[in-house]
Amino acid sequence: MRTHRCGELGSRDVGRQVTLAGWVHARRDHGGLIFIDLRDRAGIVQVVVSPQVAAPEAFHVAEMVRSEYVIQVAGEVRRRPPGTENPRLATGEIEVYAQTINILNRAKTPPFEIEEDLEVDEAVRLRYRYLDLRRPDMQRVLEARHRAARAVREFLDREGFWEVETPFLTKSTPEGARDYLVPSRLHPGKFYALPQSPQLFKQILMVAGVERYFQLVRCFRDEDLRADRQPEFTQLDLEMSFVAEDDVMELVERMMVPLCRAATGLEVDTPFPRIPYGEALERYGTDRPDTRFGMELRDVTDIVRDCAFKVFAEAAAAGGLVKGINARGCAHFSRREIEELTARAAVYGAKGLAYLALAGDGIRSPIAKFFAPGELEAIVARLEAEPGDLLLFVADRPDVVAASLGALRVHLGTRLGLAPRDRFRFVWVVDFPLLTYDEEERRHVAVHHPFTAPREEDIPLLDSDPDRVRARAYDLVLNGVEIGGGSIRIHRPELQEKIFEILGIPPAEARDKFGFLLEALAYGAPPHGGIALGFDRLLMLLTGRETIRDVMAFPKTQSGADLLTGAPDAVSARQWRELHIRPAWREAVAGK
RNA sequence: GGAGCUGUGGUGUAGUGGUUUAACACACCGGCCUGUCAAGCCGGAGAUCGCGGGUUCGAGUCCCGUCAGCUCCGCCA
Numbered sequence: 001m002r003t004h005r006c007g008e009l010g011s012r013d014v015g016r017q018v019t020l021a022g023w024v025h026a027r028r029d030h031g032g033l034i035f036i037d038l039r040d041r042a043g044i045v046q047v048v049v050s051p052q053v054a055a056p057e058a059f060h061v062a063e064m065v066r067s068e069y070v071i072q073v074a075g076e077v078r079r080r081p082p083g084t085e086n087p088r089l090a091t092g093e094i095e096v097y098a099q100t101i102n103i104l105n106r107a108k109t110p111p112f113e114i115e116e117d118l119e120v121d122e123a124v125r126l127r128y129r130y131l132d133l134r135r136p137d138m139q140r141v142l143e144a145r146h147r148a149a150r151a152v153r154e155f156l157d158r159e160g161f162w163e164v165e166t167p168f169l170t171k172s173t174p175e176g177a178r179d180y181l182v183p184s185r186l187h188p189g190k191f192y193a194l195p196q197s198p199q200l201f202k203q204i205l206m207v208a209g210v211e212r213y214f215q216l217v218r219c220f221r222d223e224d225l226r227a228d229r230q231p232e233f234t235q236l237d238l239e240m241s242f243v244a245e246d247d248v249m250e251l252v253e254r255m256m257v258p259l260c261r262a263a264t265g266l267e268v269d270t271p272f273p274r275i276p277y278g279e280a281l282e283r284y285g286t287d288r289p290d291t292r293f294g295m296e297l298r299d300v301t302d303i304v305r306d307c308a309f310k311v312f313a314e315a316a317a318a319g320g321l322v323k324g325i326n327a328r329g330c331a332h333f334s335r336r337e338i339e340e341l342t343a344r345a346a347v348y349g350a351k352g353l354a355y356l357a358l359a360g361d362g363i364r365s366p367i368a369k370f371f372a373p374g375e376l377e378a379i380v381a382r383l384e385a386e387p388g389d390l391l392l393f394v395a396d397r398p399d400v401v402a403a404s405l406g407a408l409r410v411h412l413g414t415r416l417g418l419a420p421r422d423r424f425r426f427v428w429v430v431d432f433p434l435l436t437y438d439e440e441e442r443r444h445v446a447v448h449h450p451f452t453a454p455r456e457e458d459i460p461l462l463d464s465d466p467d468r469v470r471a472r473a474y475d476l477v478l479n480g481v482e483i484g485g486g487s488i489r490i491h492r493p494e495l496q497e498k499i500f501e502i503l504g505i506p507p508a509e510a511r512d513k514f515g516f517l518l519e520a521l522a523y524g525a526p527p528h529g530g531i532a533l534g535f536d537r538l539l540m541l542l543t544g545r546e547t548i549r550d551v552m553a554f555p556k557t558q559s560g561a562d563l564l565t566g567a568p569d570a571v572s573a574r575q576w577r578e579l580h581i582r583p584a585w586r587e588a589v590a591g592k
Numbered sequence: 593g594g595a596g597c598u599g600u601g602g603u604g605u606a607g608u609g610g611u612u613u614a615a616c617a618c619a620c621c622g623g624c625c626u627g628u629c630a631a632g633c634c635g636g637a638g639a640u641c642g643c644g645g646g647u648u649c650g651a652g653u654c655c656c657g658u659c660a661g662c663u664c665c666g667c668c669a
Contacts, residue, residue: 026629026630028627028628028629028631028632029625029628029631030625030626030627030628030631030632031624031625031626032625032626033625033626033627033628034626034628035627035628035629035631037629044629046628046629048627048628050626051626052626066620067619067620080627081627083627084627084628084629086628086629088629089629092629109602109619109620110602110603110619111602111603112602112603112604112619113603113618113619118603118604119603119604120603120604121598121599121603121604121661121662122661122662123660123661123662124602124603126661174669175669176668176669177667177668177669178667178668196668196669197669199669221668222668223667223668224666224667224668225668226663226664226668227662227663227664229668347595347664347665348665349665445669446669447669448669449669450669451669452669503669547662557660557661557662558661558662558663559660559661561660563661
């Protein structure tokens with residue numbers, strides 16, 4: 001059907017007889033001469049249809065051809081006449097003189113043009129995703145994703161990993177995200193759950209003696225969506241036997257090198273810095289620090305504890321914190337701009353945002369008058385502030401201070417151009433607590449997941465002081481985005497049972513929901529650990545996209561709808577019956 | 593569950609402190625045109641302004657509701 005690909009032709013092909021097939025990218029009809037930009041996956045080449053060269057029939061066909069028609073062109077590659085070369089086109093030195101043109105398929109006028117830089121409502125793009133994906137930059141993403149996946153497979157294969165598939169139709173387990181459920185036809189009243197991750201299966205593969213497992217696997221979580229969260233997404237999941245934390249982290253670091261190279265040509269430096277969870281929270285206000293820039297949070301609680309500014313003093317007295325960040329060179333921010341920052345902080349519960357603007361001629365601030373000169377001096381010194389800087393403070397509960405200032409920091413870092421999208425800063429976050437107390441559920445919950453091993457030396461604390469038990473867990477963060485997390489797992493059934501107990505899972509439920517795991521662990525489970533990386537998120541960052549949707553071929557909208565297929569959709573009464581389920585909404589509607 | 597932003601021909605936008613035939617660009621259709629590649633020139637078609645209600649003499653514009661898309665909080669072991 002074709003001998004060459006459009007985008008691959010060049011001056012070395014001059015004189016060659018070629019047959020091409022592709023889409024009509026554009027047509028310029030000069031009456032007596034027609035140019036067709038023919039596009040295939042490889043690129044665009046100009047086809048010239050001239051009555052001197054083309055068969056009369058071919059010229060007639062060229063007149064009828066429209067955008068996005070699929071055509072086949074046979075002709076000769078010629079060097080373009082001097083002065084008509086197009087340096088903006090990879091194939092711009094040559095053109096193909098058509099002899100015959102064959103319409104393989106016509107096309108309706110597309111709802112938007114197939115262009116590189118297109119600003120079309122995303123809903124329209126998603127509805128016509130097949131057209132959207134024809135655009136060169138979307139094709140580049142698809143290719144980058146393929147190359148990244150291939151690099152991962154090659155690397156892990158060399159490292160002795162086996163790719164093993166795990167079930168999609170599996171068992172719902174407590175803890176974690178909401179499950180997508182699939183009713184069973186053969187077991188009335190029972191349900192499968194789609195996996196949130198293959199966590200338990202990969203651990204069982206370790207018990208099975210696989211030793212090194214990986215999978216590029218779809219995971220499902222029925223939670224609300226975000227720019228970087230989709231209900232189904234792909235994890236690069238791996239697990240290793242006979243390893244400790246460093247083994248997993250070191251392997252991942254080595255894997256990121258070919259992965260990033262394949263996806264973007266980027267060379268990453270290893271090893272990645274490590275930062276303890278507590279320090280990340282203190283310095284960045286988050287457990288996923290963006291380390292592309294500074295502007296770290298500074299604690300001034302000790303300075304303002306006895307100051308005359310009640311908001312600060314009272315927050316300190318109540319066990320809260322007063323922390324600040326230094327927005328360098330932002331002293332000129334207007335009242336309105338600061339109000340906008342205050343609103344951003346308020347989203348995270350901050351009741352206010354105090355500021356000191358260090359103007360050239362003194363301090364501009366509604367709160368400066370409350371501070372003694374020594375206090376101001378100490379604050380300025382603590383934040384390493386200089387004239388021209390804008391200091392922003394939040395006084396509140398520690399979690400509110402961290403979340404609000406952490407978010408402001410990221411916002412300002414982006415706004416001030418401190419976080420260029422082509423700079424990549426990986427960082428490991430380590431020393432997570434194993435457990436955290438959930439006020440709402442009035443019980444401890446796992447910070448990571450219930451299968452994460454506690455540090456051996458902290459095991460005695462499980463009963464006495466569970467909040468202080470550290471986990472053998474590690475998160476991988478890139479530019480302020482969590483792209484993966486893993487841990488060394490519990491491999492002894494007694495310890496696993498104990499953790500379930502501490503999590504408030506009754507023994508009967510633990511046996512019912514996790515009995516298969518406990519049993520497997522009892523049959524000689526090797527020490528093991530692993531990690532799961534969010535493949536889509538990683539690609540999103542590496543390709544400089546702002547949403548995860550841009551690196552997925554067929555993503556869903558924020559409400560979880562697929563605008564291309566129309567899913568989710570109603571199903572027939574017969575399907576309900578076969579699944580032994582009845583729509584509650586129907587009764588609810590009838591009852592109104 | 594909550595907050596915010598957006599919604600006007602196919603696409604992107606203007607019009608929005610009340611009143612004309614809802615404007616422009618691109619795309620589309622027809623004609624002319626042998627070196628264009630953002631082709632050009634001439635002509636044309638195409639929008640009940642997301643939907644429903646209200647206020648008014650009069651609503652794209654104001655109000656209420658609703659739907660959709662997006663961003664965020666909660667949620668996401």
